Amino acid sequence: MASAFEYAPAPESRSVVDIAPSYGLFIDGEFTEAADGRVFKTVSPSTEEVLSEIAQAGSEDVERAVKAARRAFEKWSALPGSERAKYLFRIARIIQERSRELAVLETLDNGKPIKETRDADLPLVAAHFFYYAGWADKLDHAGFGASPKPLGVAGQVIPWNFPLLMLAWKIAPALATGNTVVLKPAETTPLTALFFADICRQAGLPRGVVNILPGYGDTGAALVGHPDVNKVAFTGSTAVGKEIARTVAGTRKKLTLELGGKGANIVFDDAPIDQAVEGIVSGIFFNQGQVCCAGSRLLIQESIQDELLDSLKRRLSTLRLGDPLDKNTDIGAINSEEQLTRITSLVEQGEAEGAERWSPACELPSAGYWFAPTLFTNVTQAHTIARDEIFGPVLSVLTFRTPDEAVAKANNSQYGLSAGIWTEKGSRILAVANKLRAGVVWSNTFNKFDPTSPFGGYKESGFGREGGRHGLEAYLDV
Amino acid sequence: MSERNNERLSVFKTYKLYVGGKFPRSESGRVYEVTDSKGKWLANAPQSSRKDARDAVVAARKAFGGWSGATAYNRGQILYRVAEMLEGRKAQFAREVADAEGLSKSRAAEQVDAAIDRWVWYAGWTDKIAQVVGGGNPVAGPYFNLSSPEPTGVVTVLAPQESSFLGLVSVLAPVIATGNTAIVVASEKAPLPALSLGEVLATSDVPGGVVNVLSGRTAEIATPLAAHQDVNAIDLAGADDVLAKELEIAAADNLKRVLRPQPVDDWSATPGTDRMTAFLETKTVWHPTGSLGASGSAY
Numbered sequence: 001m002a003s004a005f006e007y008a009p010a011p012e013s014r015s016v017v018d019i020a021p022s023y024g025l026f027i028d029g030e031f032t033e034a035a036d037g038r039v040f041k042t043v044s045p046s047t048e049e050v051l052s053e054i055a056q057a058g059s060e061d062v063e064r065a066v067k068a069a070r071r072a073f074e075k076w077s078a079l080p081g082s083e084r085a086k087y088l089f090r091i092a093r094i095i096q097e098r099s100r101e102l103a104v105l106e107t108l109d110n111g112k113p114i115k116e117t118r119d120a121d122l123p124l125v126a127a128h129f130f131y132y133a134g135w136a137d138k139l140d141h142a143g144f145g146a147s148p149k150p151l152g153v154a155g156q157v158i159p160w161n162f163p164l165l166m167l168a169w170k171i172a173p174a175l176a177t178g179n180t181v182v183l184k185p186a187e188t189t190p191l192t193a194l195f196f197a198d199i200c201r202q203a204g205l206p207r208g209v210v211n212i213l214p215g216y217g218d219t220g221a222a223l224v225g226h227p228d229v230n231k232v233a234f235t236g237s238t239a240v241g242k243e244i245a246r247t248v249a250g251t252r253k254k255l256t257l258e259l260g261g262k263g264a265n266i267v268f269d270d271a272p273i274d275q276a277v278e279g280i281v282s283g284i285f286f287n288q289g290q291v292c293c294a295g296s297r298l299l300i301q302e303s304i305q306d307e308l309l310d311s312l313k314r315r316l317s318t319l320r321l322g323d324p325l326d327k328n329t330d331i332g333a334i335n336s337e338e339q340l341t342r343i344t345s346l347v348e349q350g351e352a353e354g355a356e357r358w359s360p361a362c363e364l365p366s367a368g369y370w371f372a373p374t375l376f377t378n379v380t381q382a383h384t385i386a387r388d389e390i391f392g393p394v395l396s397v398l399t400f401r402t403p404d405e406a407v408a409k410a411n412n413s414q415y416g417l418s419a420g421i422w423t424e425k426g427s428r429i430l431a432v433a434n435k436l437r438a439g440v441v442w443s444n445t446f447n448k449f450d451p452t453s454p455f456g457g458y459k460e461s462g463f464g465r466e467g468g469r470h471g472l473e474a475y476l477d478v
Numbered sequence: 479m480s481e482r483n484n485e486r487l488s489v490f491k492t493y494k495l496y497v498g499g500k501f502p503r504s505e506s507g508r509v510y511e512v513t514d515s516k517g518k519w520l521a522n523a524p525q526s527s528r529k530d531a532r533d534a535v536v537a538a539r540k541a542f543g544g545w546s547g548a549t550a551y552n553r554g555q556i557l558y559r560v561a562e563m564l565e566g567r568k569a570q571f572a573r574e575v576a577d578a579e580g581l582s583k584s585r586a587a588e589q590v591d592a593a594i595d596r597w598v599w600y601a602g603w604t605d606k607i608a609q610v611v612g613g614g615n616p617v618a619g620p621y622f623n624l625s626s627p628e629p630t631g632v633v634t635v636l637a638p639q640e641s642s643f644l645g646l647v648s649v650l651a652p653v654i655a656t657g658n659t660a661i662v663v664a665s666e667k668a669p670l671p672a673l674s675l676g677e678v679l680a681t682s683d684v685p686g687g688v689v690n691v692l693s694g695r696t697a698e699i700a701t702p703l704a705a706h707q708d709v710n711a712i713d714l715a716g717a718d719d720v721l722a723k724e725l726e727i728a729a730a731d732n733l734k735r736v737l738r739p740q741p742v743d744d745w746s747a748t749p750g751t752d753r754m755t756a757f758l759e760t761k762t763v764w765h766p767t768g769s770l771g772a773s774g775s776a777y
Contacts, residue, residue, distance in 0.1 A: 127618065143610065143611070145750075238733070241733065242730045242731065242733060243730075245726075245729075245730035245733060246727045246730045249723050249726035249727045249729075249730065249736075250719070250722065250723030250726060250727075252738075257733065259733070414732075429765065433761075433763045436761075438761065439759065439760065439761060439762065440761075440762050440763075440764070441761060441762070441763045441764070442763075442764045443763060443764065443765045444765060444766055445621065445764055445765070445766050448617075448619070448621060448764055450615065450617035450618055450619070450621075450623070452615040452616050452617055452618075452623075453615045453617050453623050453625070453762055453764075454615070454625050454760050454762050455762070456760070458630075458759050458761075459710070459732075459733070460732060460733045462733065463733065463735055465760050468615055468625065469613075470611075470625065470760055478752070
């Protein structure tokens with residue numbers, strides 16, 4: 001469908017953020033070079049422009065950072081909860097003050113649309129710190145017994161899809177409960193974590209309480225394997241999650257894992273079609289589908305298949321793909337060349353296995369990493385694209401006839417992170433939600449997040465919960 | 479237990495496994511000698527094989543839908559029924575525990591009393607745990623948002639090696655109270671109380687397959703269970719450090735929930751909720767609340 005209106009470019013100004021040509025590791029309150037002097041470049045995935053050169057932490061740096069965190073732990077954990085709370089409130093407020101700068105920075109480094117960083121990532125980041133700040137002096141009332149104790153030093157490894165938000169999910173509850181942290185951001189998106197280090201300085205956070213170590217997988221492995229780390233929290237792929245679980249086996253390290261997903265979005269014949277279409281679109285195209293809880297399997301009741309798919313295709317034709325800094329952009333860049341290659345190869349496999357591929361007419365920019373919104377029909381449960389997490393803007397459509405069949409298909413997955421249900425019938429929502437083996441079920445909505453709401457998976461989507469009262473448990477000796 | 483008196487020769491019991499509500503021998507045909515603390519022969523217990531372990535997983539999986547779908551009130555009554563049945567067989571269990579652990583008659587009886595009371599304690603938890611660990615979340619938007627605990631699924635339980643009955647009940651009852659189904663690997667040295675418990679469960683309205691009891695070499699049975707792709711969690715209470723580490727590594731393959739062994743000085747101390755929450759998942763369901771505008775219409 002030709003677009004009814006042309007949109008003039010409406011770019012958000014990048015002058016609000018000042019990116020230095022190079023950044024160090026943040027250890028013990030100071031920016032410092034890597035012990036072995038290694039550096040890596042971080043690029044803007046929408047243009048391939050080099051944004052900055054980043055110090056790459058090695059095992060010696062991990063040693064230094066864990067030592068710093070251990071030193072800081074004694075005082076930090078002994079602070080009255082009300083004082084820790086005030087530090088976290090300060091951080092929340094500074095994030096709010098600097099949210100436009102951080103949103104632009106995140107969009108540059110990650111490739112996601114400014115609309116999302118501005119309206120979703122950053123408000124949630126600030127809210128998360130604000131929420132856990134309030135817990136710091138109320139832990140006696142959290143349901144974990146009187147005076148629950150922190151664990152010690154938390155080693156945290158986060159992904160590139162929501163860089164600052166995942167940092168918030170990790171650091172806010174850790175600090176509120178009195179732990180100190182060493183956090184490794186993803187190699188393709190280290191910048192907002194390093195700006196967060198500066199926010200810690202502005203907030204006057206005692207040195208060593210937060211340490212940031214940019215690096216690759218080997219840095220993460222050194223961190224989670226460090227004998228003086230008491231707690232490991234990881235968000236990322238299921239394969240790496242399993243490796244980490246093996247690494248911590250036989251130790252006393254407490255482990256929480258938030259891993260992959262293959263969320264089923266189930267649409268029944270009585271669903272409000274227009275709302276369902278919006279939910280399907282946000283379910284799989286939010287953040288270019290690079291979301292662990294994406295609704296990447298669409299299960300449509302057979303009788304409304306044609307109507308729904310027509311409507312969905314019409315809607316997809318109106319999505320605007322392009323400059324992530326443009327306020328009108330719906331679909332930004334894929335985060336890295338590596339991820340683009342993975343998406344491309346899985347999509348090719350989908351075609352090779354016989355599923356039918358469709359994309360709206362969509363011009364891709366010549367530089368950067370891009371993938372058009374893609375929909376597969378004639379998908380069976382045996383197809384790779386119905387089983388493996390693609391982590392891209394690719395939706396696999398399957399059909400069902402009865403609620404039982406919908407539930408069976410939805411649960412036919414190694415994963416169990418999220419699911420969606422679209423129907424006007426309340427009793428059906430409750431019955432189906434009850435049967436789904438997934439940690440988050442969105443009914444007549446999708447991809448909603450809140451700091452008060454626990455998030456995490458069943459089965460191979462990992463264990464432990466982040467967010468809410470439940471999220472405290474991961475950082476307490478209970 | 480093989481006491482002989484002047485009038486008649488006593489009848490020995492053939493101890494058998496308890497799997498899927500039935501009492502099979504090990505498919506391997508193997509048994510091993512169980513002795514009391516002084517080395518006196520008590521019985522030949524089945525020495526379970528990998529195949530027995532796999533059969534137990536099938537039975538436990540089959541029972542999961544019904545048991546996890548039963549009302550919490552119903553599960554509570556059934557657990558209470560276990561206590562009722564045990565109360566009537568106290569003497570038998572006291573004798574078995576005394577033999578197994580080398581305890582005096584009165585100390586053994588105390589252990590059995592405590593185990594019965596433990597069933598009663600967990601019977602009362604079935605319809606309360608969801609209120610204690612779940613609840614509504616005040617999200618910043620027009621959504622109803624509720625978190626509820628759900629059972630993890632099929633749980634392998636390595637019963638404590640030393641406390642053959644109270645320890646066993648203390649690790650088993652919390653697993654099934656919340657709706658999981660269990661495969662219990664009995665204490666290697668002292669499996670008889672666990673095998674007898676199977677007979678009690680079979681007559682307590684506990685559906686077949688909800689609890690499956692295996693005896694034999696702990697490491698031999700636990701290894702395939704820790705690696706089994708249809709087992710969702712494992713309690714390592716009965717594993718030593720070396721075995722526990724091996725099993726935890728194997729368990730990572732499908733990301734089983736792992737409860738590591740913890741030193742327990744006194745199994746009779748009041749347990750907290752930890753052994754229940756270790757095998758619970760949290761499901762959070764969102765729904766828009768809509769708003770009633772002037773017209774009274776939602777949306």
